Amino acid sequence: MAKGFGFRVAAVDGKARTGVIDTPRGQIRTPAFMPVGTAATVKAMLPDSVAATGADILLGNTYHLMLRPTAERIARLGGLHKFMNWQKPILTDSGGFQVMSLGPLRKLTEEGVVFSSHIDGSKHHLTPERSMEIQALLGSDIVMCFDECPALPADEATVAKSMRLSMRWARRSRQAFGDRPGHALFGIMQGGVTRELRAESAAELRSIGFDGYAIGGLAVGEGQAAMFDVLDYAPSLLPEDKPRYLMGVGKPDDIVGAVERGVDMMDCVLPSRSGRTGQAWTRRGQVNIKNARHMDDPRPLDENCKCPACRNYSRAYLHHVFKAQEIIASMLLTWHNLHYYQELMSGLRAAIASGNLKAHVAAFHARRAEGDIEPL
Secondary structure, three states, X not given: OOOOOEEEEEEEEOOEEEEEEEEOOEXXXXXEEXXXXXXXXXXXXXXXXXXXXXXXXXXXXXXXXXHOOOHHHHHHOOOHHHHHOOOOOEEEEOOHHHHHHOHHHEEEXXXXXXXXXXXXXXXXXXXXXXXXXXXXXXXXXXXXXXXXXXXXXXXXXXXHHHHXXXXXXXXXXXXXXXXXXXXXXXXXXOOOOOHHHHHHHHHHHHHHOOXXXXXXXXXXXXXXXXXXXXXXXXXXXXXXXXXXXXXOOOOXXXXXXXXXXXOOEEEEOHHHHHHHOXXXXXXXXXXXXXXXXXXXXXXXXXXXXXXXXXXHOOHHHHHHHHHOOOHHHHHXXXXXXXXXXXXXXXXXXXXXXXXXXXXXXXXXXXXXXXOOOOOO
16 A cells, blocks of 8 residues: 555445545545545535535546646645645546547547547647646545546447556556555556456456556446446455445445445545436435425425535425526535435445444335325
């Protein structure tokens, strides 16, 4: 492990585990959900509000920050933590996934990727070495190696070629990262939904050696069943004494299923994006606050939730401010969703610690199956 960075498992229940990642900027309780602060902000939230939901770590986006305001500018202003007023740990992705999403705006070579900015069309060249440089300028606590992530479904030959390129880039990322006490570098397993390719990728990453390991290339179109099929074996291919991070996941039932299968960390834009589109995640599933049935409903979104939206406001009010396009609607629904996600993680950690995960997960699914209760 990198100096000042460590991982310890406190309890195991089946494949699931709970523990702590130690960093110089504080502890990360696992399983952990990381809210996404794409452009140095979690949309519609203040940093203190995000911390109040129980988040131990945020995710920042290399691709977006390198384009605007630029990593060099952030470094001159004291680094990403100071820039965005978040003093807890920050993980930054490598930019590979966003560049993949550009499609025809990118050109892929062995060296890296040349792409056109979606902001102004300017040309950029992102390589493993440049990705490591950008993340060092940002001051990320956890750095992701640069990879290439093909969208699924894709034929096995395409996935294999992409995975092997990512493994060569992983070795270059490891070399370029160097020795940075207090900062950790995670490798990223690729291989689509093919077990042999996943095993090959994991073996290569282990031979290079990383402070943590991510499972990439999922939640990119393959569906939950296929994702869970991969997660039934993929975490066990990675070292037991290092954190395992499932990238870009996801919905609450995705998270629960991933934790059951041995995943320690997750991230997703869903809670904040849903909040901005009138969708609330609750113990009984998803609530669409735009629906007219909430117009005269004096109840909170979730009677058992302690977030500000549920403590202080009715469904009728939330329906009104969303329909009126008031900014507070995005603020309150996002706060609620992030609070719900952190409560979900807290409950999973407690269930694993007490050896009660199976019953806890059964109750989770039973409540969701009941659905949102209509007003009397």
